Amino acid sequence: MLAVVKIAGQQFKVKAGDSLYVPHIEGKTGDKVEFSEVLLTDNAGSVTSGDKVTAIVKAEIVNDLIKGDKVIAFKMKRRKGFRKKHGHRTQYTQIKVTDIA
Incomplete structure (x- = not known):
């Protein structure tokens, strides 16, 4: 299953098991997070x-x-x-998608 999800104002194409870098979100290592703003899903062609x-x-x-x-x-x-x-370094959070339900 494939999904396009909106995280912190940016769109990401994700599948279960994907690991990606997103703009910094609150939480500690090991915390579970949910993203409910899903824009598109593809489930076996539908x-x-x-x-x-x-x-x-x-x-x-x-x-x-x-x-x-x-x-x-x-x-x-x-x-x-x-x-x-002027200079800066943008902060990111690395997440791993566990499930698309």
Whole structure:
């Protein structure tokens, strides 16, 4: 079974047993989480979408906090002495999908 689920404003295509990185969600390693905002399901060729979808995606948190790559925003205006440097690392959570019910 395949499902498209909305997690923290982003859409992910998941199957049972998949491991993926999602934007940081609250919880500790080993906690069970459920995502009820399922947009589409595909069960052996029968596709369901829209308001008719009643599935819930169940997952387990594998790693509660993972930092992404460093992103640097650098602004400069030549011959003016203006330089501005900002950087950040986005935080992610690794989850493993256990069931789509």
